[in-house]
Amino acid sequence: MADLRTDLAGIRSPNPFWLASAPPTNTGYQVQRAFDAGWGGAVWKTLGSLVINTTSRYGGYNIGNQRVAGFNNIELISDRPLEVNLKEIYETKKMFPNHALVVSLMVEPKREAWHEIVKRVEAVGVDGLELNFGCPHGMAERGMGSASGQVPALVEAQTSWVKEAAQTPVIVKLTPNITDITATAVAAVQGGADAISLINTINSLMGVDLDSWNTIPQVAGKGAHGGYCGPAVKPIALSMLAECARHPQVTVPISGIGGVSTWKDAAEFLLMGATGVQVCTAAMHHGFRIVEDMIDGLSNYLDEKGLTSVDELIGKSVSKYTNWGDLDLNYRIVARINTETCINCNKCHIACEDTSHQCIERHMDVEGKPYLKVREDDCVGCNLCSIVCPVDGVISMVEVPPEAQPMTWNERVKALSAVGSGN
Amino acid sequence: MSSWHEYMKEKATINDLIAKGYRVTKVTELLDGDDVRFERVSGDGTLEIEELRLLTADGRKYLGSVLIAQLRASSASVSSVS
Ligand SMILES: Cc1cc2nc3c(=O)[nH]c(=O)nc-3n(C[C@H](O)[C@H](O)[C@H](O)COP(=O)(O)O)c2cc1C
Numbered sequence: 001m002a003d004l005r006t007d008l009a010g011i012r013s014p015n016p017f018w019l020a021s022a023p024p025t026n027t028g029y030q031v032q033r034a035f036d037a038g039w040g041g042a043v044w045k046t047l048g049s050l051v052i053n054t055t056s057r058y059g060g061y062n063i064g065n066q067r068v069a070g071f072n073n074i075e076l077i078s079d080r081p082l083e084v085n086l087k088e089i090y091e092t093k094k095m096f097p098n099h100a101l102v103v104s105l106m107v108e109p110k111r112e113a114w115h116e117i118v119k120r121v122e123a124v125g126v127d128g129l130e131l132n133f134g135c136p137h138g139m140a141e142r143g144m145g146s147a148s149g150q151v152p153a154l155v156e157a158q159t160s161w162v163k164e165a166a167q168t169p170v171i172v173k174l175t176p177n178i179t180d181i182t183a184t185a186v187a188a189v190q191g192g193a194d195a196i197s198l199i200n201t202i203n204s205l206m207g208v209d210l211d212s213w214n215t216i217p218q219v220a221g222k223g224a225h226g227g228y229c230g231p232a233v234k235p236i237a238l239s240m241l242a243e244c245a246r247h248p249q250v251t252v253p254i255s256g257i258g259g260v261s262t263w264k265d266a267a268e269f270l271l272m273g274a275t276g277v278q279v280c281t282a283a284m285h286h287g288f289r290i291v292e293d294m295i296d297g298l299s300n301y302l303d304e305k306g307l308t309s310v311d312e313l314i315g316k317s318v319s320k321y322t323n324w325g326d327l328d329l330n331y332r333i334v335a336r337i338n339t340e341t342c343i344n345c346n347k348c349h350i351a352c353e354d355t356s357h358q359c360i361e362r363h364m365d366v367e368g369k370p371y372l373k374v375r376e377d378d379c380v381g382c383n384l385c386s387i388v389c390p391v392d393g394v395i396s397m398v399e400v401p402p403e404a405q406p407m408t409w410n411e412r413v414k415a416l417s418a419v420g421s422g423n
Numbered sequence: 424m425s426s427w428h429e430y431m432k433e434k435a436t437i438n439d440l441i442a443k444g445y446r447v448t449k450v451t452e453l454l455d456g457d458d459v460r461f462e463r464v465s466g467d468g469t470l471e472i473e474e475l476r477l478l479t480a481d482g483r484k485y486l487g488s489v490l491i492a493q494l495r496a497s498s499a500s501v502s503s504v505s
Contacts, residue, residue, distance in 0.1 A: 329484050377427040404488035412487035418494055421450045 002302035009194035013100035015040035020278035021104035028088025041100030046077035059206030070232035134175035134200025146175035152187035159191025197255035201227025230281035234259025245273025263297025271317035348385035433482035
């Protein structure tokens with residue numbers, strides 16, 4: 001069995017699966033149960049300036065039969081006294097010395113405030129700190145969370161203040177509510193961060209109730225923007241992870257967060273440069289025991305790939321993520337329809353005819369049976385037909401021999417300027 | 424006409440000019456397509472010019488590959504001379 005242990009900037013964990021700072025890590029009772037269930041680490045629910053929460057806090061986004069494809073919240077950080085949390089953290093760490101116990105922090109952007117909380121939290125024996133510069137709602141209105149996490153200079157300054165006082169590794173948790181997440185990632189590194197984690201939740205309004213015209217969720221007839229997470233945000237999180245992982249100035253390890261629900265999601269995050277993953281929505285939807293499948297799945301996958309440790313997976317796809325201008329324009333795939341398994345629903349034909357390149361033809365065979373055929377010369381290999389096809393494996397996108405040597409857009413631009421071009 | 428057939432015609436014209444000894448000497452990128460200038464020097468030393476407007480994306484892409492091959496060949500011949 002492959003070795004699942006990870007080491008994120010010196011924070012050791014029996015496996016790469018951590019619970020993210022959120023309701024699942026609100027109390028000692030919960031974190032201890034989570035560790036018993038198999039989670040390798042937990043980032044304690046954010047501690048800091050005391051808050052008062054609203055009732056009605058969450059919204060679920062269901063798509064067809066899939067419940068909680070997305071999840072939204074307007075919950076703030078921990079509303080329990082610091083001392084109570086610290087006592088439970090101390091007890092939990094004593095009971096689980098080999099698990100990673102990181103504590104998330106958020107205070108006003110003032111040096112003394114950071115120093116005070118860092119010292120009090122580290123005194124109870126934690127493995128690391130995570131700075132919450134990401135919460136998009138409630139705290140941001142008081143200059144904390146994403147309000148300071150969107151300003152690279154504030155990220156750098158606050159990280160460096162924490163580093164002045166901290167003895168344990170410092171992870172900076174980034175907000176996705178910014179155009180270029182690498183700007184704040186680099187600022188965190190410049191401030192001395194030992195690692196970064198991403199993403200926190202994305203600004204969102206879950207919906208509007210068509211009967212009452214209230215927002216969803218609503219608090220006494222009013223709503224406010226919240227933070228979006230869950231399976232629907234995975235592609236956004238993955239791209240932000242990839243941008244950070246390939247950035248030459250992001251020289252610290254990354255903890256990947258956002259929509260991780262299965263071992264496969266986790267493996268993708270690891271391949272794209274994360275040293276481990278954090279999970280919130282999937283645990284809230286299905287409970288702590290989902291980690292069992294995650295551990296088994298990842299372990300089997302590593303064995304199948306002939307890898308002896310999770311470290312051998314980390315970052316293996318980063319070099320495959322590049323700029324559009326460096327993609328090979330002469331690479332060519334076309335759609336092929338398996339007429340044996342096709343159910344002739346015509347969804348591919350409609351999609352191609354109405355919204356793509358009109359290259360899926362409808363024919364009748366000699367027995368009068370309808371079948372669909374791709375005119376491969378006109379197929380641009382966009383994938384749309386295979387995406388809308390309701391039966392797995394009926395439409396495959398197959399590689400066809402290229403017409404010429406590989407050529408990227410950037411190479412073409414260079415060649416054009418070499419002979420003299422104008423526009 | 425499907426854009427594939429349009430492209431095949433453009434490709435054939437490019438290949439024909441190259442086979443006749445023409446070289447790409449200028450490409451002007453316009454909103455309506457690429458204007459490509461081909462030149463060759465005939466046996467009696469006269470400069471012969473052909474102009475072609477490429478409309479299809481595949482045609483413009485193919486020309487890029489032809490041009491890169493032309494530049495590679497000329498840099499190879501320059502380095503083998505020097
Ligand atoms: C109800 C709720 C409360 C959260 N509270 C916090 C918090 O206190 N501190 C924090 O850093 N992130 C908080 N988060 C964000 C999560 O830690 C995580 O970054 C985000 O949910 C994305 O992961 P997921 O898609 O697995 O849920 C919260 C998320 C939810 C759903």
